[in-house]
Structures are given as C-alpha cells and as structure tokens.
Amino acid sequence: MSQVLLPPLLQKDLPITALAPMQDVTNHWFMKVIAHYGSPDYFFTEYFRVNDTSRLNRSLLAAITENDTGRPIFAQMIGESIPDLVRTAIELCNYNIAGVDLNMGCPAPRIYRKNVGGGLLLSPEKVDRILRELRSAVSDRLLTVKMRVGFENTDTFYSILDLINRHSIDLLSLHGRTVKDMYHGAVKYDLIAEAVKRVDCPVLANGNIHSATTALDVLSQTGAAGVMVGRWAIGNPWLFNQIRQALRGEPLTPVPLVEVRNYIDRLWQTPTAATMPMRSRVGYLKMFLNYIAMFVDETGDFLRRMRQTQTEVELLNLCDRVFLDDLTKNFALAPSLSL
Numbered sequence: 001m002s003q004v005l006l007p008p009l010l011q012k013d014l015p016i017t018a019l020a021p022m023q024d025v026t027n028h029w030f031m032k033v034i035a036h037y038g039s040p041d042y043f044f045t046e047y048f049r050v051n052d053t054s055r056l057n058r059s060l061l062a063a064i065t066e067n068d069t070g071r072p073i074f075a076q077m078i079g080e081s082i083p084d085l086v087r088t089a090i091e092l093c094n095y096n097i098a099g100v101d102l103n104m105g106c107p108a109p110r111i112y113r114k115n116v117g118g119g120l121l122l123s124p125e126k127v128d129r130i131l132r133e134l135r136s137a138v139s140d141r142l143l144t145v146k147m148r149v150g151f152e153n154t155d156t157f158y159s160i161l162d163l164i165n166r167h168s169i170d171l172l173s174l175h176g177r178t179v180k181d182m183y184h185g186a187v188k189y190d191l192i193a194e195a196v197k198r199v200d201c202p203v204l205a206n207g208n209i210h211s212a213t214t215a216l217d218v219l220s221q222t223g224a225a226g227v228m229v230g231r232w233a234i235g236n237p238w239l240f241n242q243i244r245q246a247l248r249g250e251p252l253t254p255v256p257l258v259e260v261r262n263y264i265d266r267l268w269q270t271p272t273a274a275t276m277p278m279r280s281r282v283g284y285l286k287m288f289l290n291y292i293a294m295f296v297d298e299t300g301d302f303l304r305r306m307r308q309t310q311t312e313v314e315l316l317n318l319c320d321r322v323f324l325d326d327l328t329k330n331f332a333l334a335p336s337l338s339l
Contacts, residue, residue: 004142004170006202007072007098009041014247015219016226017240018042018173018204019233021076021101021146025287028063029270034233035069036266038241041226043073044146047103047117050079050088064095072098074144078106080116082130086137099142102134104160105175107148107182118179121151124159131167146173146206146228149191152180157191161198169201173228176207183231192222204228211334212239212246235291235335237263242333255331260292261323268316282312289319294335296322303337 009016019026019034021044031043045063048056067073075092077100079085089100104127106117113119120127135143145164150157164172174195176187187207196203202225205218210232218227233239242252267288273281286306293303302322309315 004099004140006142006171007042010039010071011244011248014244015224016041016202016204017243018044018226018228019240020044020173020206020228020230021046021103022230022234023047023106025234026063027059028066029272030267031063031067031069031073033263033266034237034240035071037237037263038239038244039069039071040229040233040240041071042098043067043069043071044101045073045075047076047078047106048088048092050077050084051081052084054079054084054088056088056091061095064092064097067096074099074101074142076101076103076146078103078111078116080114080120080126080130082133085130086133089134089137093138093141097141099144099170100134100138101144101146101173102130104145104147105179107179112151112179118148118151121147121156121160121179124156124163127160128163128166131163131169135167135169142170143168144171144173145169146175148175148177148179148181149188150178152178154178154188154191158194158198161195164199164201169199171202171204172199173204173206176205189218189221192218192224196223196225202226206230208232211236212242212252213334215243216246231291232335234288235294236331238331252333256327257323257329257331258327260331261319264289264292264316264319264323278312282309282315285312285315289315294337295332296336298336300337 017040019040023046075097103117104120111117174192176189176192192205204226205222205224206228209215209227209229215227238255245252289306296302
C-alpha cells in the first residue's frame with residue numbers, strides 16, 4: 001500500500017483545487033501566469049509521450065525544473081508500453097515532482113486510436129498490468145490517474161475503479177464524460193459521486209466547472225475531495241481564488257476588465273513570442289482569447305471580431321476597445337457563452 005501523503009493545501013481544510021493538464025497550454029509559462037492570479041493547490045504537466053524511443057521532453061521538463069509557482073507539480077505520462085511507462089516514471093521521479101500521473105482520458109482521436117489516453121479504458125486487463133507495474137516502480141511518490149467515465153459507454157467504469165483500489169492509486173481525477181463525448185453534452189456528476197463512494201483515494205471532480213458557484217454545486221453533488229479545472233481557468237485565471245472565497249463563504253472579489261486586458265498582455269509576453277512568426281503569435285493568443293471571450297459578452301460579438309483579426313496590431317487594438325472602453329466594468333463571474 002502507498003503511504004505517501006498528498007502535498008499540503010494552500011488553504012487548510014478546504015477542498016483541493018487543481019489545474020487540469022492541457023496539451024499545448026499548461027507549460028511552465030502558463031503555470032506561472034496562473035500562479036500570479038491565484039494558484040490552485042496542485043499543477044499537472046502536459047503529458048510526456050511514452051514509447052520505446054521516447055525521452056523526457058526538455059520543454060515539458062522546464063515546468064518541473066523551473067517551477068517557481070510555490071505549488072507541487074505532478075508529471076503526467078501518456079502511453080501503453082509497460083516497460084517504457086515504468087522507465088519514464090522512474091526517470092521522472094529523479095526530479096522534484098509530487099507524483100506521476102497516468103493519462104487515461106485524452107479524447108483526441110489521434111491519441112485514443114493508438115490505444116493510449118482514453119483508449120486504455122477499452123482494456124481493463126491492460127490497465128491492470130500498467131497500474132501494477134507503475135505502483136511497484138513509484139513507491140516514494142504519489143501515483144495518480146486522470147480518466148473519464150468510459151470510452152463510448154460506461155461498461156468498464158466500475159471494473160477500472162476497482163483497479164484504482166487494487167493498485168493503491170493515491171488520487172483520481174475523474175472527468176464526468178466519456179471519451180467519445182469529448183467536451184460536449186452533460187457531465188455525469190452522478191457517476192463521479194459513485195466513484196467517490198467506491199474508491200479509497202481522494203477524487204477530484206472534473207468537467208465543465210466554469211465558476212465558483214459551479215464548483216460548490218459539484219462538490220455538493222459528488223462529495224469529491226476537490227475540483228480540477230481546465231479550459232475555464234484559461235478564460236478566468238482568477239477562478240481558483242474565487243472558488244476558495246466561495247468555499248469560505250466570502251463575497252467574490254470583482255475583477256475589472258482592465259485587469260483582464262493586463263492578463264492578455266501577460267499571456268502575450270510568453271518567452272517564446274519573440275521568436276514566433278506573427279501568424280503563429282496571433283494564433284497563440286487567439287487560443288486563449290477563445291475562452292476569455294466566453295466571459296465578455298452574451299452576443300458573441302467580441303468572439304466573432306477577434307477571430308476575424310489578421311495581425312497582432314488588429315488583435316490588440318480590438319482588445320483595447322473591448323476591455324479599456326469602460327473602466328467601471330467588471331469581468332463576469334461565469335461565462336456568458338458556452339463552449
């Protein structure tokens with residue numbers, strides 16, 4: 001049995017908050033930006049791809065070796081080759097990580113068709129072997145899993161939860177949709193509640209937690225130990241602080257739109273921006289603005305105009321007009337539009 005304790009929380013006795021691992025988003029720079037506005041309790045890296053020729057990705061390692069957020073970080077892996085998963089887990093444990101996380105939920109077809117990520121949910125027997133070997137290899141760090149409630153249905157859900165228990169997994173992050181659901185449709189919080197009852201480890205509820213109010217509702221519905229937030233934290237980096245305020249019964253601190261404009265500038269100042277072609281820089285910022293826009297106006301006008309811009313001057317001028325036009329306006333506490 002694993003005896004490793006979860007790292008301490010930012011606010012003792014409050015539920016856990018975690019930033020979900022998101023490929024091409026949760027790099028060292030983004031974690032640093034999020035930490036500026038209010039860290040979650042735990043960070044997770046983008047996934048390290050694992051196969052017979054893989055080596056630890058240097059840019060992903062930077063999130064670990066240069067971690068200056070003051071918060072623990074988990075290193076996520078994706079793969080299905082047991083010897084290589086074990087090898088990679090052992091290598092990762094040479095670094096200052098809280099634990100190793102196995103991705104069993106990625107819904108991208110190019111990923112699950114390789115029988116990795118969410119594709120593993122089709123094979124409980126394979127999951128059994130992977131978790132057994134990883135648990136043996138990761139003895140002095142936490143071993144955690146991020147998964148969904150099933151691949152196309154929930155046929156394997158309970159059997160895989162039993163494997164979570166069998167191999168003494170330390171923390172389970174559970175997205176309440178199937179792999180085939182991707183990010184659409186209702187999140188099955190009732191199944192997260194079932195997992196909370198069935199497994200021995202803490203469970204983080206994940207899926208469409210877009211506001212502090214939603215986080216409280218999900219915690220109440222599921223009995224989970226905490227929440228993991230992904231895409232909505234891109235749009236609202238103040239969300240983790242707002243969740244803690246709501247949990248303490250405090251009013252949420254308003255965020256002026258001018259602060260949102262400052263957040264956009266901070267995203268823009270990524271260390272790699274200077275070496276990126278203009279089109280790539282614009283595309284990079286639009287990736288974040290797609291989510292920020294959900295909190296800005298109900299009509300979707302900003303979202304439409306933002307996507308039509310071609311140059312960084314156009315894009316930043318539009319941001320100035322939207323976010324600096326009325327300095328008395330505050331950012332919405334919940335998105336006006338849905339993803």
